[in-house]
Amino acid sequence: MAIYEMGAATATVEFEVLRWMLxxxxxxxxxxxxxxxxxxxxxxxLLAARAAAAPDAWTEGVPGDLALLAPPSAxxxxxxxxxxxxxxxxxxxxxxxxxxxxxxxxxxGEGLDRARRAGRxxxxxxxxxxxxxxxxxxxxxxxxxxCAEHGLWFHVxxxxxxxxxxxxxxxxLLDGVELADSVIWDAHKMLRTSGLAAAVLVRREGDLDAAFxxxxxxxxxxxxxxxxxxxxxxxxxxxxxxxxxLNLAWRGERGLGEHVAGRYATAHxxxxxxxxxxxxxxxxxxxxxxxxxxxGDGDQAAIRETLLEEGSFHLTSAEVGGVRHLRVTVxxxxxxxxxxxxxxxxxxxxxxx
Numbered sequence: 001m002a003i004y005e006m007g008a009a010t011a012t013v014e015f016e017v018l019r020w021m022l023x024x025x026x027x028x029x030x031x032x033x034x035x036x037x038x039x040x041x042x043x044x045x046l047l048a049a050r051a052a053a054a055p056d057a058w059t060e061g062v063p064g065d066l067a068l069l070a071p072p073s074a075x076x077x078x079x080x081x082x083x084x085x086x087x088x089x090x091x092x093x094x095x096x097x098x099x100x101x102x103x104x105x106x107x108x109g110e111g112l113d114r115a116r117r118a119g120r121x122x123x124x125x126x127x128x129x130x131x132x133x134x135x136x137x138x139x140x141x142x143x144x145x146x147c148a149e150h151g152l153w154f155h156v157x158x159x160x161x162x163x164x165x166x167x168x169x170x171x172x173l174l175d176g177v178e179l180a181d182s183v184i185w186d187a188h189k190m191l192r193t194s195g196l197a198a199a200v201l202v203r204r205e206g207d208l209d210a211a212f213x214x215x216x217x218x219x220x221x222x223x224x225x226x227x228x229x230x231x232x233x234x235x236x237x238x239x240x241x242x243x244x245x246l247n248l249a250w251r252g253e254r255g256l257g258e259h260v261a262g263r264y265a266t267a268h269x270x271x272x273x274x275x276x277x278x279x280x281x282x283x284x285x286x287x288x289x290x291x292x293x294x295x296g297d298g299d300q301a302a303i304r305e306t307l308l309e310e311g312s313f314h315l316t317s318a319e320v321g322g323v324r325h326l327r328v329t330v331x332x333x334x335x336x337x338x339x340x341x342x343x344x345x346x347x348x349x350x351x352x353x
Contacts, residue, residue, distance in 0.1 A: 002229035002237045014241030015226060020248070021185060021199050024165045026178030031205030033231040034197055034240040038159035039077035040233060041184035041198040046081045046124060047211040048182060048202055049153040053123035058213040062086035067093050067120035069111055071138070073101035073131045075157055093120065099321050100284050101134055103127055105142045112150060124153040124181075129174055130161035133318035133327070135267070135290025137161060141176025148179065156180040159198065161288050163190035166257030170264055173287060181207065187244045190260050190289070192251065197240040200231070259333070263289040267330045270340045277344060279351060283320050292318055292325040295351040300324045303350045313343050 001007025001014070018032040035041045046068070054063050066087050070078050072094050082092050093115040096107035108125075115122050125147050127138040140156060147154035156162075156177055162185035164170035165177075177183060183201045187193035202208045208231045229235060247256065267289040274280040274293050282293045294300055300317060304326060307313045316327045326347070 001239060002227065002232060002235055004227050007239070010239040010242055011226065011228060013239070013245050014228065017241040017244045017248075018199065018201070022201055025162070025180075025183050025185075025201055027183075027201060027203045029205065030201060030203050031208050031231070032199055032201040033208065033228050034199055034237075034244075035232055036198070036234065036238070036240070037196040038075070038157075038184055038186045038189075038198045039080065041159070041186070041200045042075070042077045042155075042157060043081040043084060044200045044208075044211060044232060045155055045182035045184055045202070046078075046085060048200075048207045049124040049155060050085055051210040052153055052181075052207060053121070055210070057086075063121070065119055065121045067091045067115050067118075067122045068124055068126060069093050069095055069115060069122050069152070070126040071095045071097045071101060071103050071128065071131075073097065073133055074126055074128060075132050075159070078126055078157070091120065093118070093122070095125075100136055101131055101320070102136055103138045103143060105139055105146070108143065108146045112152075122152055124155050126155045126157060128161075129156050129158040129177065130288045130290070132160060133290075134284065134292055134320060135161070135286055135288035135329075136284065137173045137287055139176075140174060141179065144176045144179025147181075153181045154179060156183045158183050159186040160189050160290075162186075163256070163260045164264070164288070166253060167261040167264075168257075169261055170287075178203075187247075190263070191244065191247060191256055192259055193243045193247050197243050260289075262333065263330045266335055266340075267291050267328065269337065270328055270330070270343075273337070273340055274344060277348065279348060280344070283325070289330040291328045291330075292320050293328070294323070294325050295347050298351055300326050303347055306350055307346065312346060 001010040004011045022030045079092050095111040096104040127143050130137045144154050164173050185199045187197040188195040267286045271286050275282050279296050304315050318327045
């Protein structure tokens with residue numbers, strides 16, 4: 001369905017879903033495409049950024065001075081994209097962050113100066129909404145204003161947390177997202193959509209069209225409608241928009257927003273319960289459905305492995321400030337206080353053993 005005449009119905013559905021998402025982001029003149037996952041979405045958005053910074057890169061190769069500015073907490077797909085794009089991992093210049101890994105807005109200029117002193121030309125600055133490890137949001141508005149002042153492409157990785165735009169209570173976390181040049185938003189994370197369905201959204205529609213400069217006489221000719229193949233790595237694509245549309249049709253925008261708010265509330269409830277118990281340490285108040293915490297000073301990874309071996313709970317882990325923490329991601333609507341109390345009881349028993 002990346003070719004309109006080969007999948008007109010599904011292409012039309014995707015187009016309308018993208019228009020809805022662009023409206024939520026605040027891109028009235030924007031464009032987009034759905035891809036199979038956030039990693040591919042980040043790559044596609046950064047291809048558009050590369051085309052803006054180095055229009056001849058597609059034909060002549062990548063200039064050796066390009067760079068990306070990103071916090072160390074950025075999703076691994078950002079560094080992977082830099083390597084795939086031909087910049088190399090070393091082209092990712094780390095931004096200064098606070099003790100929780102959020103971009104330190106007051107020190108943005110220092111990061112830009114470091115890149116320029118190294119002979120680098122930043123093609124984009126990446127911010128998180130929210131960070132995969134901690135679930136915390138970068139302060140988008142001042143970052144966007146900084147990028148506009150310095151002529152930097154502003155990319156927001158909203159794969160996990162952009163769905164907060166559907167909730168009255170949490171949409172303030174994305175204040176300033178409309179200043180971005182590109183945003184990614186995964187429907188399969190918080191919009192109850194089966195994997196995979198990730199949106200690449202740009203403020204100016206032409207920027208995405210410039211990302212790819214492909215030629216193939218059997219595909220690229222005439223005007224048969226709105227082909228999406230010129231905006232994505234994929235040629236054969238699943239009917240990704242249909243999955244999002246059916247969820248919208250069934251649950252409604254309000255229903256999806258209530259799902260997001262409910263999961264955020266459950267994560268906050270876990271934080272409240274954990275901090276009331278002796279031995280538990282939570283380094284921050286959660287902003288999303290992700291909570292990092294520790295029990296005691298023992299091996300947190302060992303606690304996690306035991307829980308997995310038992311089959312009782314499935315936790316992940318992440319480093320916060322260089323220290324390993326357990327990590328809860330609340331997705332299931334069935335997770336309630338009883339579940340959370342049972343998890344805390346079991347972790348305490350393992351930590352005290």
